Every structure is written in C-alpha cells, then in structure tokens.
Amino acid sequence: MRPQSFLLSLVFTVFLPVAAASExxxxxxxxxxxxxxxxxxxxxxxxxxxxxxxxxxxxxxxxxxxxxxxxxxxxxxxxxxxxxxxxxxxxxxxxxxxxxxxxxxxxxxxxxxxxxxxxxxxxxxxxxxxxxxxxxxxxxxxxxxxxxxxxxxxxxxxxxxxxxxxxxxxxxxxxxxxxxxxxxxxxxxxxxxMTELAPLSQRGFVVFHDAYSGFVEHYNLLQLDAVTVDPSRKAGAKHIIELREAVIQSKAVCVFSEPQFNAAVLKTITSGTSIRTAELDPLGQKIEPGKGAYLAFLADFAEAFKACLQS
Ligand SMILES: [Zn+2]
CATH class of the missing domain: 3.40.50.1980 (Nitrogenase molybdenum iron protein domain)
Incomplete structure (x- = not known):
C-alpha cells in the first residue's frame, strides 16, 4: 500500500498547483x-x-x-x-x-x-x-x-x-x-x-458563396457575383447559366471555390473556358492557432486573391 499512496501524493503535488490556478x-x-x-x-x-x-x-x-x-x-x-x-x-x-x-x-x-x-x-x-x-x-x-x-x-x-x-x-x-x-x-x-491588391481592383471574379464583402469592400476588389448567397441551399439552374455566360464573355478572370463545399457546380460554370480557378478558405482551417495565427490567415487569404487575379 505504501508505495502506491506515495505515488498518489506525488501526483497531487505535481498537478495541484496547475489545477488551483484554474486556467x-x-x-x-x-x-x-x-x-x-x-x-x-x-x-x-x-x-x-x-x-x-x-x-x-x-x-x-x-x-x-x-x-x-x-x-x-x-x-x-x-x-x-x-x-x-x-x-x-x-x-x-x-x-x-x-x-x-x-x-x-x-x-x-x-x-x-x-x-x-x-x-x-x-x-x-x-x-x-x-x-x-x-x-x-x-x-x-x-x-x-x-x-x-x-x-x-x-x-x-x-x-x-x-x-x-x-x-x-x-x-x-x-x-x-x-x-x-x-x-x-x-x-x-x-x-x-492594400498596396499589393490596389493594382488588381478592376479584375472581376466570382466567389462560391456570398461571404467576402468585408474583405472585398475593405480592399476595393471587384466581386461580380457569388454562385450562392446561402450555401445551405442549392444554387438555381438559371443563375448557373448566367454565371457561365459571364465567364464565357470574360467578364471574370477568376472563380473561387471553397474547401467546405463540393466544387462540382463550379466545373459546370467554367468547363471549356480558360478562366482560372482557385480555392479560398474563409475559415482558415489549415492555420494553427497561436500568436501570429490570424495574421497568417489574412496573409494567405490575400495571397490567394493576388495569385488568381494577377497576370
Ligand atoms: Zn458563409
């Protein structure tokens, strides 16, 4: 019995202060x-x-x-x-x-x-x-x-x-x-x-869902449309045809998909065209939390826009 109770008290000695600080x-x-x-x-x-x-x-x-x-x-x-x-x-x-x-x-x-x-x-x-x-x-x-x-x-x-x-x-x-x-x-x-994106402010693009107005308005970007306003509902067939027309007429240079949603509908919109597609993750799910985490998220996000809109 003795060694065991000694072990227990040791465990408590080691862990109690942490518990007491109650993070x-x-x-x-x-x-x-x-x-x-x-x-x-x-x-x-x-x-x-x-x-x-x-x-x-x-x-x-x-x-x-x-x-x-x-x-x-x-x-x-x-x-x-x-x-x-x-x-x-x-x-x-x-x-x-x-x-x-x-x-x-x-x-x-x-x-x-x-x-x-x-x-x-x-x-x-x-x-x-x-x-x-x-x-x-x-x-x-x-x-x-x-x-x-x-x-x-x-x-x-x-x-x-x-x-x-x-x-x-x-x-x-x-x-x-x-x-x-x-x-x-x-x-x-x-x-x-702001400086990096300024030259791209006239390049139109289409996003998957209507999530980006905060970023788009802050950096003066040219979002032409969204595939869906509410991603929990299916995009309407008529809207898909409109988007495909806009892409064919080269009004948009880039279409963005999102990792949280199936990109099949985007293929319908872009197939047979030379428009660029890229992924945007509005949730930043690959970024590790910690100091600098949001900054890394914002940098990645801006970079995704820049890479797809330029050239
Ligand atoms: Zn959303």
Whole structure:
C-alpha cells in the first residue's frame, strides 16, 4: 500500500498547483474566431473551437462532445445567430459567459438577456457602438463573416481582450500586451496588403458563396457575383447559366471555390473556358492557432486573391 499512496501524493503535488490556478476555459464557435482569440490569449490559455475542419457553420449539427464543451467552458465567443444558428439553443444550457460578436437581427436582439446580464450587456453595447461607427462604409449589409474585414477583426480582438480581462483580471497585463502587439502588426500588414491588391481592383471574379464583402469592400476588389448567397441551399439552374455566360464573355478572370463545399457546380460554370480557378478558405482551417495565427490567415487569404487575379 505504501508505495502506491506515495505515488498518489506525488501526483497531487505535481498537478495541484496547475489545477488551483484554474486556467480559463475559452471556447470559440469557428476557426477564424479561435485564431483571433489565440493571438490575444497567448500565454494565458489556449482557446478551443467547436467546428471541426471541413465543416461549414451554415450546415452544422452539434455532436454530444460539442455540447459538453459548451457546458464546461468559462467564456464562449460566437459570431451570432446570423451565422451559427446551430449553436443558438445549446448556448442556453451553459453557465459560461457568452459573448456574441455580431449584433443580431431585431428578432434575436435579446438572446443573451439571461444569467450573466452585466457582462453580456457591456459587450453587446460596445459591439453596437462599433457597428454604428462602421455603418457608413458598410452599406448596411448583413454579411456575418465579420472576421474577413481586418478592421472588424481588430474590433473582435478588442472585445475578446475585454471579456478575458473581465474573467481573469490578474492576466490583464499580458492580455493588454498581446492586444497592442496584435493591433500594431495587423495595421502594418493591412497597409501592405492594400498596396499589393490596389493594382488588381478592376479584375472581376466570382466567389462560391456570398461571404467576402468585408474583405472585398475593405480592399476595393471587384466581386461580380457569388454562385450562392446561402450555401445551405442549392444554387438555381438559371443563375448557373448566367454565371457561365459571364465567364464565357470574360467578364471574370477568376472563380473561387471553397474547401467546405463540393466544387462540382463550379466545373459546370467554367468547363471549356480558360478562366482560372482557385480555392479560398474563409475559415482558415489549415492555420494553427497561436500568436501570429490570424495574421497568417489574412496573409494567405490575400495571397490567394493576388495569385488568381494577377497576370
Ligand atoms: Zn458563409
């Protein structure tokens, strides 16, 4: 008996301090939010993500293990019901602080009135402010892929920092430092991408789904059309014929597919033509979370546009 109990006490000695520090359990809905969170939370905690690689938030059902993650988290970040409808009901089952990053349509406006009213109210109020500041250059659209506009990504980072400071005030110094470094690097990179993409602003292209307005408007690109507005529905036959006509008349120089969706319909549009096709991953599912993760995602994303649009 003795050796065994000694081993047990040794194990406890080694692991108790870690457990006692009770690392903040942060959960994000989708990969790009995890990438931004991992920039801000570096050296504090590793944010987890619900949506597995290859899945689309437009058509996802939670697995039992996902529901467990939601219940066990301390802090959850999601875009909102306009993107992750699959998460809406399950979020009512958790005691975690839930931070919705995009203001919902009026029908969902009070979705988080429940338990943690103070924290939620503050964050929603601040995100509402951000939204109002942005409305003049966003033409009142409701594209929920908010992380694709780098300035929106910076606002998301700010909300994540504030929520994390609220949940773990003892980490404020690290969180502030991470945010400041991220902001500086992001604004520099944004300038560089702006310069690189400027000469391509008249080159038309077609995207798979209507997800890119944040990026396209920020960098003044010429998106002609999308194969589908709602990727959970099949694109209409008439629309496919229109797109094929546009491609044949060389109005577009590039058609972008996405790894989360079958590219067969794009072949119908482009077959027998010389138009270039390339893949865009709006979710950045190949990028490893950590410091520099969102920056790497944005660089890859811009590079995919540049490579396909130029020459
Ligand atoms: Zn989408």
């Amino acid at each position: 903040l359990k942060v959960l994000t809905s989708i990969a790009p939010i995890q990438l931004i969170a991992s920039e801000i939370l570096a050296d504090v905690t590793k944010p987890d993500v619900l949506l597995p690689a290859g899945a689309s938030p437009h058509q996802y059902s939670l697995r039992p293990s996902d529901v467990r993650k939601v219940k066990q988290a301390d802090l959850i970040f999601w875009v909102g019901p306009g993107l992750e409808r699959f998460l809406e009901k399950t979020l009512r089952l958790t005691d975690a602080r839930v931070v919705q990053l995009l203001e919902s349509d009026s029908e969902h406006a009070h979705v988080h009135e429940s338990q943690h009213q103070d924290a939620s109210d503050n964050l929603l109020a601040s995100s509402q402010q951000h939204k109002e500041q942005h409305e003049d250059h966003h033409h009142g659209d409701s594209d929920p892929h908010i992380w694709l506009d780098p300035l929106h990504a910076l606002e998301i980072a700010e909300v994540i920092r504030d929520a994390a400071v609220n949940a773990a005030p003892e980490q404020q110094q690290i969180l502030d430092k991470n945010y400041a470094e991220f902001a500086e690097a992001l604004l520099q990179q944004d300038k560089r991408i």
